[in-house]
Amino acid sequence: MDVNARTARWEDHVELPLAAASTLYLAAYAVHVLAPGLPEIWHDICLGTLYAAWAAFAVDYAVRWRFSGRGPGFVRSHWLDTLVLVLPLLRPLRIVKAYETMERRHGRPLLPLYARVVTYAGMATALLGFSGALAVYQQERYAPGASIRTFGDSLWWTCATLATVGYGDVVPVTTKGRVIAVGMMACGLALLGAVTGSFSSWLLQVFSRQGDERPPGSGNAPGA
Amino acid sequence: MDVNARTARWEDHVELPLAAASTLYLAAYAVHVLAPGLPEIWHDICLGTLYAAWAAFAVDYAVRWRFSGRGPGFVRSHWLDTLVLVLPLLRPLRIVKAYETMERRHGRPLLPLYARVVTYAGMATALLGFSGALAVYQQERYAPGASIRTFGDSLWWTCATLATVGYGDVVPVTTKGRVIAVGMMACGLALLGAVTGSFSSWLLQVFSRQGDERPPGSGNAPGA
Amino acid sequence: MDVNARTARWEDHVELPLAAASTLYLAAYAVHVLAPGLPEIWHDICLGTLYAAWAAFAVDYAVRWRFSGRGPGFVRSHWLDTLVLVLPLLRPLRIVKAYETMERRHGRPLLPLYARVVTYAGMATALLGFSGALAVYQQERYAPGASIRTFGDSLWWTCATLATVGYGDVVPVTTKGRVIAVGMMACGLALLGAVTGSFSSWLLQVFSRQGDERPPGSGNAPGA
Amino acid sequence: MDVNARTARWEDHVELPLAAASTLYLAAYAVHVLAPGLPEIWHDICLGTLYAAWAAFAVDYAVRWRFSGRGPGFVRSHWLDTLVLVLPLLRPLRIVKAYETMERRHGRPLLPLYARVVTYAGMATALLGFSGALAVYQQERYAPGASIRTFGDSLWWTCATLATVGYGDVVPVTTKGRVIAVGMMACGLALLGAVTGSFSSWLLQVFSRQGDERPPGSGNAPGA
Structure with a gap:
């Protein structure tokens, strides 16, 4: 203690x-x-x-x-x-944690869990995406044969990667850039999981609330 | 009040x-x-x-x-x-909201929640995708080196983006076009979350209903 | 009646x-x-x-x-x-439905719901993917500038589309081919939703079973 | 027995x-x-x-x-x-199973189900990805017109495939390589399902725990 x-x-x-x-x-x-x-x-x-x-x-x-x-x-x-x-x-990521702590300390009425998960996941993705875009840009900009040549390219590539869209019009070609890219794909997968998971939990909650409004007896069924 | x-x-x-x-x-x-x-x-x-x-x-x-x-x-x-x-x-998006209000006002028997979520998500995606395809086409059509040159290209690119497939055979090359594109990727992620979340909630419902129909005692077993 | x-x-x-x-x-x-x-x-x-x-x-x-x-x-x-x-x-798709009817009629012990969903989704995807690959191949093979030139290319493109990977090394270029492709992207999204939803429902079931094995009092919590 | x-x-x-x-x-x-x-x-x-x-x-x-x-x-x-x-x-995959058995035998306090699913899915994906990258590299390296020419290319392509990003800057061109690739796309879909499903189950658990801690009467409300 x-x-x-x-x-x-x-x-x-x-x-x-x-x-x-x-x-x-x-x-x-x-x-x-x-x-x-x-x-x-x-x-x-x-x-x-x-x-x-x-x-x-x-x-x-x-x-x-x-x-x-x-x-x-x-x-x-x-x-x-x-x-x-x-x-x-x-x-x-520390910034996200500090933001959460501040929200908690100020005693604000918390958002529902789903909204918080989406908010924090969005903030974390934005921050990691920005620093990842910087790092990839630093590795790629002077590399021979690189297709990421401006920071705009790097941001565009980052968004396409985090959304798991992956056009492939600009891609990292250096080994270091690709290693960072793999980390960002993992972030993208996690983001997808957070969005999907929050949505599905939210739907189930809405549904079980509807179940509660029905006459008892059919009450406990939906979310069991 | x-x-x-x-x-x-x-x-x-x-x-x-x-x-x-x-x-x-x-x-x-x-x-x-x-x-x-x-x-x-x-x-x-x-x-x-x-x-x-x-x-x-x-x-x-x-x-x-x-x-x-x-x-x-x-x-x-x-x-x-x-x-x-x-x-x-x-x-x-207003059109989707009005459609929902009308359905409600006409007192039609509502679709189950999952079907409604998928319907509304589909309508919203179709409308946003159409206006997004228009906007990207407007930005790209006269840009030098553009690969989106007809409205058909733009629609094709929009579908590949919203489904998070992202072939990359046609892609926006202007800054404005890419900013709109990032917004559409976000729509794609949300659509994926809606489809997946609805499906998973629906499965859980079906499942808990089956559990109710069985004799008590084996009630919670089906997941075996 | x-x-x-x-x-x-x-x-x-x-x-x-x-x-x-x-x-x-x-x-x-x-x-x-x-x-x-x-x-x-x-x-x-x-x-x-x-x-x-x-x-x-x-x-x-x-x-x-x-x-x-x-x-x-x-x-x-x-x-x-x-x-x-x-x-x-x-x-x-009729074949999938007939298969389900046969399984039911033979009175075989049914697979758990999740396994059935994954099985049917897999069969439907395979059948639709095969007929879609045929149709795209028919549209594309003699088109000028086409990149899908053999049926193998078409199958490869189909798999990359259904998994929402979308490499873009071979893509349809004709309007009809692209329309079919959009339908296949929708199948891919649905497949993803089915896989993810089944997995998440299965996990929740496993978990609530574990909850049942615990002392009562903490019993009903997990799936509520 | x-x-x-x-x-x-x-x-x-x-x-x-x-x-x-x-x-x-x-x-x-x-x-x-x-x-x-x-x-x-x-x-x-x-x-x-x-x-x-x-x-x-x-x-x-x-x-x-x-x-x-x-x-x-x-x-x-x-x-x-x-x-x-x-x-x-x-x-x-045997290695994952043996790892699980060892964890169980040592009587270690088990991780919660979600963490275990993510851990095992991650290990299985890493192992299958590595052997898949080897196999694709073996098929592609001397193929005419191949874009996967080093093992680094193959690993990079593997990561982009498993995350369903699919840039398409390097892709298999041989039939055998593509068959292996289709298997890896299936792994990617399964991984996505595991990540998303675990996340969504975990959220639902957290949520139902929060519901239990509140005073009764407001019990089912949080989803508001």
Whole structure:
């Protein structure tokens, strides 16, 4: 209990700073990739911000590991945090988490579960899609024979991938770009699953509510 | 209560006119895009119709906002109406809403929920797909290097996009065309979610009904 | 009651002949399309078979309409039969229906609902895919600039379409071919919905069974 | 009972050896395909391993058939085993089964059903994808006009297929390659179904749990 309380207090304190670090991370990365013509000093600042944000995540991870009083098991049970620590492109997910925490703290009447799932899935997809488009663009833009040559191309390709449409008019050709692309396909599958699953759960709820309005006796049937 | 009653009475009165405005909007837009060879006067009439339909929607929106007696919160809680007001391509959705109202008013025995969801999703997809195909065709037809050169190409591309198949033999190449395309991919995902969700809810219903018909004791078993 | 009984007796009698007519239809169509080098007489036989099968379906439709004692409402309430009558490519669906009837009549222990849905959806998809591949191949093979030039290409394109993968390496280019293709995309969406829906219903059943094995009190929670 | 006990004991004994045979099979196949420059003797060893693994599966199948004391019905009721015996590419599925058995035997607290389904589906997809990529690469690499020319291309194509994205920048062109590809599309559909179904079941669970925690009377309301 004491351990959990300490962890919870820590998380309360760092939630917003970490979300800010995520936002800074994304902004610095975007500037670094999208404005290659800036003076060298700006790129150094961007890279400094990237490393600082990474350090903030590492410190948070280390503190929570220590507070948990656990050995390597922590890495496994907090695999999402571990992934976010290791894979910089997943870092913007922190923003979604912070948004959820804020909504909860403000005591706003929560949206129904389905709407929240779709909202969070949409936000996560948008953020991951944006950082993925940046990363693919960075890998591809100077590659010989590349078809993704502007950031617009990269965004267009990202949308076609996340919707699992996949036109194939522009595609990554470098190995690194393709590895990132595979990660984005996985996001697309998850998004599809979230949309479909939310819809189907919502339908079942609506239906079982209709069932409740009927005379009892036929009441419990629909959702059993 | 009084506010709601006034709003409901207003909505009863404008439902059909607004659906008619939607239909006119779509027809005028189609004529404007598909018959570039018409005399100038006809195009002026079409544009006039487009603006008049837009004005009708704006008036409806303003009246309901005032009736609601609320401030900017109205914009957020009626985000779908706001979107339809701002994005002309979504306007045909009104027709689906009017169709639903008519079905309800005529007191027809309603279809089961799943069939209704699939029907409405199908109608909405068809209407949005048609207006989207018009808009993409308008953007692309004279663009250099475009692969969508006839309205048939545009319809074909629309179907491949909405089904998330995405062959990529014809694709939009202009920025505006691609922005519209991203919106249509979102429609495609939603359609997929609606079809899948309806199917899965329907299966669960059938299943729980079968469970009810069996002798008690084996009630919950069928999933074996 | 009497009407229903007469209709049921009729359906019992024609089920197998109609399934045979469907099979003959598909076989004659396949021979007609895939063996253009056969002597003229064989093609005449094939066409004769096609028309005879169509006549069988028309007679069945007319008889059931008359037995129903209803006016034009019959067309609407039996829309699937109407579609099968009008659209020859849907005719093989009859085979699936006959298969289901046979399984039922033999009193075999039925598969669980999910397995049946997946089986029937798979059979329907295979039959529709085969007849669709034939039809697209017939439209495309001599078209200028066509990329579907062998029946193998057509089958490959069909599979990529039904799975909503859509590579786009071979695609129909004629208007008729594309219209058929749109119908096949709809089949693909429905197949996806059937697979996903069955899976999700099955999971929920498994889960609610597990819930039953738990101590009562937590029993009814999962599927509510 | 006795039959089942004997079969269960046999399965206990061969579970791990068969998983090892599967792993060896996959490894030998990978070496054979990916290192064409190895001395002839190594390829002979690989082929020997492949046949030995196949023989192990055949022996297991035969023993269980005999233990079951059944005739040809065994082939039908164990259709998955039969498929794995006949289609070498499905053999790695054994590893997933062995993993599940190990988890169960170690008495570890099981993951919730949804997580397990996603885990097993992910493992099965990864293993089948890898062996499918190997097989397609083997068919395509020396084919005239092939676009899959490196194993990296094949992996990239596999990921795009399993996610049903299907860019079409690289596609199989040989008949054998396309047949394997169709099998992989089916895997992709199944994966999509598993992800979506798990998500939707999980949402429904979360939802019904929330319903239980609220005061009675508002119990069924949340879907509002």
